[in-house]
Amino acid sequence: MTRHGDTGPGAPAPEGPARKDTVCVAGLGVSGAAAARVLARDGHRVVVVETGDGPRQRAAAAELQAEGVEVRFGGGLPPEAGLVVTSPGWRPDTPLLTEAAGRGVEVIGEVELAWRRRPAGAAPWLALTGTNGKTTAVRMLTAMLTAAGYDAAAVGNVGTPVVEAVADKHDVLAVELSSFQLHWSATLAPHAAAVLNVADDHIDWHGSLEEYARVKGRVFERAGVVVYNAGDEISTRLAAPYLERSGVRAVGFTLGVPGPGMLGVVEDLLVDRAFTGDPATQAEELATLADVRPFAPHNVANALAAAALARAYGVPPDAVRRGLAEYVPDPHRIALVARVGEVDYVDDSKATNPHAAAASLASYLSVVWVAGGLLKGADVDDLVRGAAGRLRGAVLIGADRERIRQALARHAADVPVVEVPGQDTGVMDRVVAEAARLAAPGDTVLLAPAGASMDMFVNYGARGDAFAAAVGRLAAGAATGA
Template identity: 60%
Template sequence: MTGEPSGEGLANPDFTDLRVTVAGLGVSGVPAAKALHALGARVTVVNGVAGEQQRAEAAELEALGITVRLGDGATLPEGTELVVTAPGWKPGSPLFTAAARAGVRIWGDVELAWRLRELQPGKPAAPWLAVTGTNGKTTTTRMLAAILTAAGLRTAAVGNIGVSLLDAVLGDEPYDVLAVELSSYQLHWAPSIRPHSAAVLNLAPDHLDWHGSMAAYTADKGRIYQGNQVACVYNRADPETERLVREADVEEGCRAIGFTLDAPRPSDFGLVDGILVDRAFVDDRVNSAQELAETADVNPPAPHNIANALAAAALARAYGVEPAAVREGLRAFRPDAHRIAEVATRDGITWVDDSKATNTHAAEASLAAYPSIVWLAGGLAKGAVFDDLVLKSADRLRAAVLIGADRALIREALARHAPQVPVVELGRTDTGAMAAAVAVARDRAQPGDTVLLAPACASMDMFANYNQRGDMFAEAVRRLGADDSDESTDTP
């Protein structure tokens, strides 16, 4: 593949005078450029966009003596010996084609962080507990960090979450262990990482335009298991994750640990009568299990979120965390905004914001959490098809309210597989469509229903991002309550 990463070392491992090109600015590129410059490398940063934010970041780097080229992300600077890339750059980018022709190695910022962790004198390298998957990565990683914190360990949730791994690795205060979220992009450019333990939560088609195929996407996800030392955690409900474990080259003694919403087998984490249990890291896993927490300790206790909690618990237990810390950490965890977040309950109707459900796999998990739903969906489909999603969710739907550029694709899937479900399609694509959709949903919902924003689509056709979409949903719901209150207090 063009731009295939190389895991081989460099002739000059201390980076002094090494000519490094950093591809991209932002939360990955800026820390990488600073770190390499501090190590004595001769750094040039290239970035195809030259907007206001990029110019400000460039000025900050240039003040340190780092060369920055804005508006040209395709040309490989002369003499480059190493390329360090931000994760979003596609493997077939012209810069990487030129690097491959010149025999120049390409690392991601995660690969750089992994290598630099070994170069910190007097500071032990913190082990990595790593998490990937199509959906649930951030929640699981943050749950894991909460559990590790409850165990008294100095830790942080880092990686794809937005905190630079480089900052964590190079910081003055050493961590005991890191909870590391890794995207498929990051894993593609990180051939050398060897986590203590790792989990692949699930696999579904996503980012195929970047990877080129589902097989390539899956293979990059599977990199997370390479060289694992203690545990490869997989989802028993997703056989592909188990296949990746079987194919991984791991340290001798590393174990395959499953998680399931059913009763656990030996070497599994699972559920027994509403209790999260460990049947893997116990003395007699054939005949006994360790209680960890109750489903009520998981916030929110939706099935897919309980699965996230089981995966986080498995990684924590692989690191030796005691059961009490698992319960304490899960109780302390608070989910990020727009992830199956309850906005309000009014007149027996619950309003839930899961704007982060930007693909069909995430929406399916969200829809499975409620028995009777008025579904708000639509946006940019990114090439997705909705037939399986509708087939699996049809018996839960009271009605559907559709917005966004690709809403017709969902309407057509509903017509094929759930013709009994009433559908309201809103043609407007301005941001005010959300308030209109909320008003329609209120008219369709009955006591006991959940009005669920789980779009199964990206947001950029109408909104800046999924955060704005969720915020506008929540604001529209709150305005409904205010309007109802005004009406109830009006006098003739």
């Protein structure tokens, strides 16, 4: 395969830390441990500072110490540190990071470190971010690239730390980037970049929607191709400065009929009017709506975004379709668990913010909604207002369930609401029982929480598993007449 260029417009990336400099790595998570390991192998003195102290952290510390990395539990910035590589979850106001800023020590993230230490001829990046759909879109993109014959890897927020992947001999990297990762990245220049959507999320971390959106837009700053969602106000706004910029190509995607320079939908076809010989008069069929699994409007948008990035890299139309056919959806994303008594039970535990929950609710006509968790500062009024006509009932759980109940009282007062208190894992059996009581034949009981899971579960996957297990017990009881 012909290798495509690996940078867009902009100055070359700065050099990484000088060899033998002391680098402080903040945090012993997956990305922090990967950064520490790579830096140590490059010959730097590495000091990891970790604020937690439990069995997981101690085990990770022992592994790194065996490779010559010093690990300190607690404490501030090592006085000899010339660079800080922070884990993405560390807020900018964390004392160690504010101390670094006060001393003029540069703070970067693992993704920025990966970009700076790419070897000559390294694989180009196709990067994407967004409030929702990132993992789905990046896995679709990887499947399309693989179908075209490229050695492609999905990396970043989705799996392998980028700092490890850049040294491998891949043709191209499909890079999922969170807002946290982008906050600590300053010089990324992907071959093409996409912003899928932007809505209230992580406001407690970024401080405002405006700052959260600004950070998302950093993915566009040095990209050669800018891919934006024409149906999303903020994604479109972030792309606007690049529409007329020399050396940058801006490509939109839409769930409607695409204009020249866009990808979109014509009847039941996904169509490209951007990467053709003459976008004004020519269109390429990429796939059908039936090729998008699981089918939902927001998943069609994910497929179009992935296709735009793939086409920007030269992937032919037939490989886009084969990639979608070979893509295996991840668990807990609008996944049908079971049908019990003519009612569908659907697990979309990954809908951890209001924007994702709204997209999930829009996929069904008549819903008993299972919602609640940690809202992370996000507002739910627009979500409830938009979904009110579809709701047949709501079952609420978690720390912020009262805020959702109040929104339902304001915008869907006729919808019956059941609150299930408690933090124990047995909550889901009561939730499913109440949802079954509210549901009628033809309804969908939908777990689309609109909040994070950590108030009750280890992660959203554990929450979805608990829901599926409870539905399984309901189905077993129905089958035996119990």
